[in-house]
Amino acid sequence: MNFTKKSLQLYAVTDRAWTSRQTLLQQVESALKGGATCIQLREKSLNAEEFLQEAIEMKSLCHGYNVPLLINDNVEIALKSGADGVHVGQNDMNPIEVRKILGENSIIGVTAKTVEQALTAQQMGADYLGVGAVFATSTKTDTRQIDYNVFREICEAVKIPVVAIGGINKGNMSKLSGLGMDGFALVSAIFSADDIETECRELLALSEKILKK
Secondary structure (H helix, E strand, C coil), rough: CCCCCCHEEEEEEEHHHHHHCCHHHHHHHHHCCCCCCCCECCCCCCCCHHHHHHHHHHHHHHHHHHHHHHHHCHHHHHHHCCEEEECCCCCCCCHHHHHHHHHHCEEEEECCCCCCHHHHHHHCCEEEEEEECCCCCCCCCCCCCHHHHHHHHHHHHHHEEEECCCCCCCCCCCHHHCCCEEEHHHHHHHHHCCHHHHHHHHHHHHHHHHHHC
């Protein structure tokens, strides 16, 4: 799977909280139709067998749109499903160990909240960084909002792409203009929408305007 910083422009992170009207697979397909450029499959409650089956189906769907699938935290599921990579946090397996397991062609994202964490992740071989929360978010209750100056310093300090995450939606995305990120990761702004495809199309158009500035 070809991976560039453009792959991170509209990065959709799944959440089962809004699957009452559609299955998660249907929701993701709607996001892909709307222009989502990367999908991260995040599951906290499925057992290993269900998670693996879902990851295999999700990979097939994403590859049909030529979009990479990353798995949140779970390196084993990423390996067994043939996903394109994994996103890990500061308390998860480090990028060097992940690379040993998944191989040289895997995509590895790392969460960073400080310049030191960002530089360490880059040195260890991370392909991109997820930095935030840039706004208050209800998706993760243990996440603190990052100072914009720190966010900008991280973007300036590293050579790898940076994705902004945390509470981003159409109403506040433009506030991040000029900070230096390469893309936006969204959860509820996409998957809680009544019309996910249309929402993604509008978010993608807005992100293009912001990233050109």
